[in-house]
Amino acid sequence: MSIAKPDAYKNSTRQKALIATGIIGLFVLVLSLFNFESFSALTLTASLTLIVVSICGFAADRYLSKPAGIKNNGVWFKSISSKGFYGWLTGLVLTLFYIVLYFYPHFLGLGGKGKANSGLVAFFDPLSQLLNGNPASQWFVYGTLYTIAILAFGYKFLLKYRHNRYERLRTYSVMFFQLAFAFLIPEFMARLNSDSFSLPYYDLKNIWPLNYYNFEQYRVDSFISAGDIGLALLIFGVVSIFVITPILTYKYGKRWYCSWVCGCGGLAETAGDPFRHLSDKRQMAWKIERWVIHSVLVFVVLMTTAVIHSYLGDDTSTYWLTKGTFLIMVTGFLSLIFILTMVFKRHELGKDARYGAIGYVVIITALIGMHYFSGSNLFLFEAETLRSTYGFLIGAIFSGVIGTGFYPIFGSRVWCRFGCPMAAILGFQQRLFSRFRITTNGGQCISCGNCSTYCEMGIDVRAYAQKGENIVRSSCVGCGICSAVCPRGVLKLENNSIKGRINPNEILLGNDVDLMDLVNQK
Amino acid sequence: MEHVVIIGNGISGVTAARHIRKLSDKKITLVSAESDFFFSRTALMYIYMGHMSFENTKPYEDWFWKKNRINLKKGFVNQINTSSKTLHFSDGDTITYDKLIIATGSKPNKFGWPGQDLNGVQGLYSKQDLENLEVYAPDNKTCKRAVIVGGGLIGVELAEMLHSRDIPVTFLVRESSFWNGVLPKGESAMINREIQRNGIDLRLSSSLKEILSDDKGKVKAIVIKETNEEIPCDFVGLTAGVTPNISFLKNSGIQINKGVLVNRYLETNMTDVYAIGDCAEQRDPIGNRKTIEAVWYTGRMMGETIAQTICGNRIPYKPGHWFNSAKFFDIEYQTYGWVHGKKGKPDYEQHFHWIHKDDNKCITIAYHKDTQIFLGINTFGVRLRHDICDKWLTEKRTTDYVVQHLKQANFDPEFYTHYESDIQKAYQNTFQTIES
Ligand SMILES: Cc1cc2nc3c(=O)[nH]c(=O)nc-3n(C[C@H](O)[C@H](O)[C@H](O)COP(=O)(O)OP(=O)(O)OC[C@H]3O[C@@H](n4cnc5c(N)ncnc54)[C@H](O)[C@@H]3O)c2cc1C
Ligand code: SF4
Ligand code: SF4
Numbered sequence: 037m038s039i040a041k042p043d044a045y046k047n048s049t050r051q052k053a054l055i056a057t058g059i060i061g062l063f064v065l066v067l068s069l070f071n072f073e074s075f076s077a078l079t080l081t082a083s084l085t086l087i088v089v090s091i092c093g094f095a096a097d098r099y100l101s102k103p104a105g106i107k108n109n110g111v112w113f114k115s116i117s118s119k120g121f122y123g124w125l126t127g128l129v130l131t132l133f134y135i136v137l138y139f140y141p142h143f144l145g146l147g148g149k150g151k152a153n154s155g156l157v158a159f160f161d162p163l164s165q166l167l168n169g170n171p172a173s174q175w176f177v178y179g180t181l182y183t184i185a186i187l188a189f190g191y192k193f194l195l196k197y198r199h200n201r202y203e204r205l206r207t208y209s210v211m212f213f214q215l216a217f218a219f220l221i222p223e224f225m226a227r228l229n230s231d232s233f234s235l236p237y238y239d240l241k242n243i244w245p246l247n248y249y250n251f252e253q254y255r256v257d258s259f260i261s262a263g264d265i266g267l268a269l270l271i272f273g274v275v276s277i278f279v280i281t282p283i284l285t286y287k288y289g290k291r292w293y294c295s296w297v298c299g300c301g302g303l304a305e306t307a308g309d310p311f312r313h314l315s316d317k318r319q320m321a322w323k324i325e326r327w328v329i330h331s332v333l334v335f336v337v338l339m340t341t342a343v344i345h346s347y348l349g350d351d352t353s354t355y356w357l358t359k360g361t362f363l364i365m366v367t368g369f370l371s372l373i374f375i376l377t378m379v380f381k382r383h384e385l386g387k388d389a390r391y392g393a394i395g396y397v398v399i400i401t402a403l404i405g406m407h408y409f410s411g412s413n414l415f416l417f418e419a420e421t422l423r424s425t426y427g428f429l430i431g432a433i434f435s436g437v438i439g440t441g442f443y444p445i446f447g448s449r450v451w452c453r454f455g456c457p458m459a460a461i462l463g464f465q466q467r468l469f470s471r472f473r474i475t476t477n478g479g480q481c482i483s484c485g486n487c488s489t490y491c492e493m494g495i496d497v498r499a500y501a502q503k504g505e506n507i508v509r510s511s512c513v514g515c516g517i518c519s520a521v522c523p524r525g526v527l528k529l530e531n532n533s534i535k536g537r538i539n540p541n542e543i544l545l546g547n548d549v550d551l552m553d554l555v556n557q558k
Numbered sequence: 559m560e561h562v563v564i565i566g567n568g569i570s571g572v573t574a575a576r577h578i579r580k581l582s583d584k585k586i587t588l589v590s591a592e593s594d595f596f597f598s599r600t601a602l603m604y605i606y607m608g609h610m611s612f613e614n615t616k617p618y619e620d621w622f623w624k625k626n627r628i629n630l631k632k633g634f635v636n637q638i639n640t641s642s643k644t645l646h647f648s649d650g651d652t653i654t655y656d657k658l659i660i661a662t663g664s665k666p667n668k669f670g671w672p673g674q675d676l677n678g679v680q681g682l683y684s685k686q687d688l689e690n691l692e693v694y695a696p697d698n699k700t701c702k703r704a705v706i707v708g709g710g711l712i713g714v715e716l717a718e719m720l721h722s723r724d725i726p727v728t729f730l731v732r733e734s735s736f737w738n739g740v741l742p743k744g745e746s747a748m749i750n751r752e753i754q755r756n757g758i759d760l761r762l763s764s765s766l767k768e769i770l771s772d773d774k775g776k777v778k779a780i781v782i783k784e785t786n787e788e789i790p791c792d793f794v795g796l797t798a799g800v801t802p803n804i805s806f807l808k809n810s811g812i813q814i815n816k817g818v819l820v821n822r823y824l825e826t827n828m829t830d831v832y833a834i835g836d837c838a839e840q841r842d843p844i845g846n847r848k849t850i851e852a853v854w855y856t857g858r859m860m861g862e863t864i865a866q867t868i869c870g871n872r873i874p875y876k877p878g879h880w881f882n883s884a885k886f887f888d889i890e891y892q893t894y895g896w897v898h899g900k901k902g903k904p905d906y907e908q909h910f911h912w913i914h915k916d917d918n919k920c921i922t923i924a925y926h927k928d929t930q931i932f933l934g935i936n937t938f939g940v941r942l943r944h945d946i947c948d949k950w951l952t953e954k955r956t957t958d959y960v961v962q963h964l965k966q967a968n969f970d971p972e973f974y975t976h977y978e979s980d981i982q983k984a985y986q987n988t989f990q991t992i993e994s
Binding site: 045103104105106108109110111112113114199200201202205313317318319475477478479480482483484485486488489498499502516519520521523524525528529530 | 881
């Protein structure tokens with residue numbers, strides 16, 4: 037159906053002025069590439085302030101002038117949010133930025149090897165000096181802009197959903213974790229480091245496998261050499277994976293991480309919010325999603341195992357953890373999970389069980405291969421090659437260039453949905469061992485499709501809701517937007533008993549009971 | 559192989575087709591004059607407002623129909639010959655059936671107003687209506703003012719739609735307060751205020767006298783009956799209810815009244831011809847229900863029922879407790895059981911009403927004045943659990959019980975403020991004053 041693009045959604049003069057303000061701020065950043073002598077800390081402050089004022093001012097003008105409520109008016113008409121000219125342009129600029137950031141940081145003015153920074157990176161030196169006492173790097177520039185994006189667009193999100201307390205709390209949470217854990221704390225940790233003391237400072241909430249390099253030799257070495265604090269951090273890293281994560285996911289679903297804590301999720305929920313409806317809802321996309329994300333998971337497990345394996349010794353007398361013991365531990369752990377799942381949850385998994393089995397077999401075969409080919413080679417690849425390939429393909433191309441650069445084209449959670457191995461693990465747990473579900477409200481669904489449209493993970497929520505079936509999907513990040521946009525009060529995210537969580541019957545209330553029984557006969 | 563033909567690809571026809579496919583291998587043909595594929599009529603407003611694309615409103619992907627061997631045919635049936643079991647299409651085509659399900663839905667009411675067929679005057683029901691709306695009211699330059707006639711659920715949706723494109727709206731409501739035939743006084747008054755808060759020019763106790771034409775056959779103004787006031791406008795939305803869309807059945811021998819007359823088994827007077835959804839009219843009302851129920855879920859339930867009957871398990875249509883929901887601008891509304899407004903309220907029905915000071919949340923609980931038994935509940939701005947309310951109705955709980963356990967039924971998102979204790983306090987106060 038052709039719907040004319042109405043011009044009721046043109047920006048007002050005030051809004052245009054606010055957008056211009058932000059563009060000037062960004063333009064100053066671009067100008068800094070040309071090394072103007074007169075650019076100072078003050079210029080940087082001014083530029084960043086202009087950007088923040090622009091985003092927050094625009095948000096206030098847009099949302100506070102209207103009563104609180106769901107206001108997605110014109111989302112499909114505006115060029116930026118409906119894959120129009122501005123959408124593609126934004127996508128292109130972001131993608132280029134990521135490519136330069138990851139692969140050509142010297143274009144941004146990164147110094148290094150005794151050379152001082154210049155350009156954009158140097159422009160951020162004063163801020164970096166202030167926080168961590170060192171000159172900036174391209175990652176510092178990126179981290180600063182990233183944090184500003186989450187905070188400013190977070191403010192926009194807070195206004196947009198000001199009637200919804202779940203959305204508000206969740207947004208305060210991601211804003212806090214980004215500012216404190218991802219940005220400030222690592223900078224302060226860096227400040228503690230000196231020539232005699234070096235701690236690998238990092239974003240503590242960044243858990244393996246998202247933080248795929250956490251167990252590399254240089255990091256583990258420096259953790260250990262940093263004494264008690266370092267050891268505590270290393271232990272915290274391991275405990276996060278095996279204890280904290282499973283407990284929280286059991287109690288609250290993967291949302292505790294994906295939409296309350298995680299930085300990737302944080303950006304998707306704030307700056308990415310205007311693009312959430314662009315996610316692909318087709319069943320085909322779901323199939324691809326499951327293959328891709330689980331392949332990434334297999335890849336990261338193998339890569340990490342190979343990397344750790346490569347620096348462990350063979351001699352039990354020097355250290356109890358040898359190559360052999362380590363491989364046996366990994367194999368044992370994976371087998372245990374595999375067996376438990378197959379014994380207790382087989383019927384819930386259905387066809388997925390087959391894919392699980394394939395993944396398991398691949399990993400175990402590879403582990404055995406690693407053992408026999410021993411040394412540093414996993415088949416033909418060096419552990420280090422494996423790691424750098426992962427870093428390039430998954431860490432840079434997938435999570436950065438495609439994941440964020442393509443927001444305006446594929447929607448905001450492409451990385452979280454197709455690529456993130458952390459999401460795969462949490463999702464597996466959420467699907468099988470968690471109290472979280474989205475409850476549907478009897479027969480109230482009118483199949484309007486708002487929920488599916490605004491699900492950033494491309495889940496066809498309506499397909500469940502219109503059958504009165506709870507939504508228990510591994511990919512659901514619990515953003516709560518489906519529940520917020522539903523005009524009939526059909527969906528509620530909740531943590532409740534495991535029993536009756538999955539109800540694959542067509543239970544539609546309002547019907548006479550005998551008919552319900554008949555309909556549910558298979 | 560038996561051929562089941564269904565006229566109408568709305569929720570009722572589609573549900574029937576899906577369930578017949580689940581239960582059998584019969585040949586199924588789904589006919590529609592409106593759209594190639596099933597879409598959600600309830601989402602029409604969101605397309606115009608830019609919340610959703612038309613594609614988003616389709617509950618099933620396009621491959622679904624072929625995969626499930628449901629043939630789709632686009633065309634308008636203008637005649638049915640029940641003796642030769644043949645459908646005649648307006649383009650001359652024909653098909654024969656073994657079993658026929660009529661699921662043709664509704665059309666907007668037109669009460670013979672002068673000028674009701676002018677350009678720029680229309681209802682809001684079909685995809686075509688939406689396309690016409692894009693012609694006559696795409697923005698506030700083409701349409702300097704719109705007038706909506708008829709204060710019901712579709713009227714308020716249309717008002718919200720036009721308002722989303724900054725088109726000034728005058729909303730004529732015949733009743734003295736919005737939808738007060740259905741809603742109790744307090745609720746209806748709150749919705750009046752919500753409509754006005756959103757900048758709609760709400761005219762209560764105002765009905766349409768006539769629609770005036772410009773020299774090109776397009777609407778230029780309307781006249782209000784009560785005051786003779788003339789309001790210039792470029793668009794008139796007729797939303798004074800709907801009637802079954804069955805004029806093509808006139809000479810078919812199938813008995814019709816307002817709708818297609820059916821018994822509890824959804825059978826018409828002709829063998830092998832059934833009717834479901836908006837267009838079906840029960841010969842005898844079921845409980846408190848109207849004989850024609852133009853709502854989404856009853857269409858779905860009739861579709862499920864008829865599928866059983868057609869597949870050899872003849873069962874009656876037995877809807878459970880009444881429920882429904884809607885949204886008035888930013889205020890969601892749910893109802894379970896019966897809470898009557900002015901119209902048809904039985905003598906024994908009494909109400910407890912609570913309204914929040916923010917004027918955007920309220921509830922009304924209806925109960926039997928002698929037995930205190932809970933009859934139904936309306937909520938505005940608070941979501942309730944369907945299964946719990948349904949259970950209370952079945953178990954015939956008392957109002958005291960319901961008020962005390964209200965929290966169990968709360969379905970608002972996590973961390974929302976709860977109002978149960980406020981409501982309980984108000985409830986106690988009301989009853990103390992009555993007793994003293
Ligand atoms: C804007 C709007 C909002 C609504 N919101 C709600 C809501 O929130 N909750 C709720 O419960 N209900 C709502 N309703 C009512 C609900 O949509 C209807 O009750 C429901 O769609 C009826 O379904 P049906 O299958 O009986 O008929 P329809 O959906 O009307 O389908 C009938 C189909 O048959 C076709 N047809 C008719 N005659 C012929 C013919 N002779 N030949 C070929 N094809 C023919 C029509 O073109 C149409 O496609 C709403 C309705 C509208 C218009
Ligand atoms: S769950 Fe709500 S938003 Fe989703 S289709 Fe049903 S009524 Fe619409
Ligand atoms: S299903 Fe709902 S809560 Fe889950 S990711 Fe999709 S929109 Fe968010």
